[in-house]
Amino acid sequence: MSDAHTHSAAHADDHFSHHVRRYLFVFYALLFGTVITVLASYIPFGHRALNIGVALFIACGKAFLVAGYFMHLISERKMIYGIMAFTAFFFIGLMGLTLWAMGDFPWNTVTH
Amino acid sequence: MDIPYTVQPRQDTGLYNAKVGIWLFLASEVMLFGALFSSYILLRVGAPDGYWPHGWLNIPVGTANTLVLITSSITTVMAWASLKMNNFGKFKFYHACTILLACCFVGIKSYEYHDKFTHYSIKLADGKIADGHLVEKSKDFDLDKKTGDIVIHGHEVDLNNKQGEELQKELSKIYDLRSTEGRAALREHKELKIPAEKIASMETYGPWHNTYTAIYFTLTGLHALHVIGGALVIGFLWGPGAKMWKTDPERFTNRIEISGLFWHFVDLVWIFLFPVLYLL
Numbered sequence: 001m002s003d004a005h006t007h008s009a010a011h012a013d014d015h016f017s018h019h020v021r022r023y024l025f026v027f028y029a030l031l032f033g034t035v036i037t038v039l040a041s042y043i044p045f046g047h048r049a050l051n052i053g054v055a056l057f058i059a060c061g062k063a064f065l066v067a068g069y070f071m072h073l074i075s076e077r078k079m080i081y082g083i084m085a086f087t088a089f090f091f092i093g094l095m096g097l098t099l100w101a102m103g104d105f106p107w108n109t110v111t112h
Numbered sequence: 113m114d115i116p117y118t119v120q121p122r123q124d125t126g127l128y129n130a131k132v133g134i135w136l137f138l139a140s141e142v143m144l145f146g147a148l149f150s151s152y153i154l155l156r157v158g159a160p161d162g163y164w165p166h167g168w169l170n171i172p173v174g175t176a177n178t179l180v181l182i183t184s185s186i187t188t189v190m191a192w193a194s195l196k197m198n199n200f201g202k203f204k205f206y207h208a209c210t211i212l213l214a215c216c217f218v219g220i221k222s223y224e225y226h227d228k229f230t231h232y233s234i235k236l237a238d239g240k241i242a243d244g245h246l247v248e249k250s251k252d253f254d255l256d257k258k259t260g261d262i263v264i265h266g267h268e269v270d271l272n273n274k275q276g277e278e279l280q281k282e283l284s285k286i287y288d289l290r291s292t293e294g295r296a297a298l299r300e301h302k303e304l305k306i307p308a309e310k311i312a313s314m315e316t317y318g319p320w321h322n323t324y325t326a327i328y329f330t331l332t333g334l335h336a337l338h339v340i341g342g343a344l345v346i347g348f349l350w351g352p353g354a355k356m357w358k359t360d361p362e363r364f365t366n367r368i369e370i371s372g373l374f375w376h377f378v379d380l381v382w383i384f385l386f387p388v389l390y391l392l
Binding site for chain 1: 125126127131132135136138139142143146147149150153154157171175178179182183185186188189190193196197198372373376377379380383384386387388391392
């Protein structure tokens with residue numbers, strides 16, 4: 001019993017040591033992503049919309065790393081994926097409505 | 113009364129209850145911040161040409177705060193992994209780091225807020241705008257009675273009778289500090305002593321100043337409240353709440369996982385706030 005327990009604890013340690021290495025890799029990737037985001041903002045891509053696109057693309061990559069690995073979304077139960085699917089649906093809907101609203105936006109009505 | 117499924121997963125969800133609960137809460141948080149990001153987009157695209165600020169926030173300071181929050185995320189996940197590996201000492205160390213980093217984040221944010229609350233936009237009687245940080249106000253300074261004077265470290269901008277490209281260039285000296293004109297204006301900063309009698313109106317760069325500062329303070333203020341709330345919960349679990357490790361270690365580990373999920377979400381929101389408010 002005791003041997004089995006020790007073996008199981010050692011197995012758990014091995015399992016989490018592997019995870020820890022992955023967490024550190026994600027951490028370095030996030031630091032790198034932050035530096036790249038700042039540097040990219042100093043490069044004029046010709047149009048500000050392109051700079052916005054690049055910055056948001058990098059931010060999405062970083063968000064994927066945090067949600068996927070630190071929050072373990074990469075290997076979660078179906079129930080959590082279900083909740084996230086609903087959230088994604090409504091979030092995308094909200095952003096879609098925002099973009100749609102821009103189509104007939106009364107320009108310059110927002111005072112500075 | 114025993115609360116069910118604090119450790120054992122429910123058969124139907126395959127999860128302990130708190131985990132379903134925190135994800136439902138985070139889903140509502142996504143929509144809360146989503147609504148504010150939506151407001152940001154509409155305010156930004158609706159702003160008149162040249163009036164949406166760029167470079168108003170200190171990029172090195174914002175970058176440092178981003179790195180602080182990312183580091184707190186790794187210490188949070190390491191604290192949880194340490195408990196999974198039955199190492200309570202390491203858990204205490206990592207979460208002590210998390211709490212210190214949270215305090216550091218709030219400290220840096222406070223410094224940034226202070227910078228905005230001491231930054232003045234002064235409309236002069238002749239229509240020019242004096243813009244800069246407060247150096248001092250004379251003791252008898254009173255805008256209503258028109259007595260005394262104020263000293264700021266900044267520059268003057270003249271928008272009078274300017275149109276088209278000329279107006280845009282002049283606006284850049286206030287609104288686009290990353291442009292050539294904006295950077296040049298910053299280099300020319302000097303102390304300006306302005307008598308109250310020459311001032312038509314003045315205000316600081318607080319939330320009332322314009323739509324940018326309004327959404328900036330709303331978004332970062334709400335985010336800072338999340339950081340403070342998360343730090344308080346983590347602080348409790350690190351201090352008095354850690355007693356549970358001796359009586360019910362699995363349940364305690366789950367509590368650390370739940371608080372960690374919230375903390376990572378706070379980090380995730382900042383990942384978007386940083387480029388949107390500081391860089392773009």
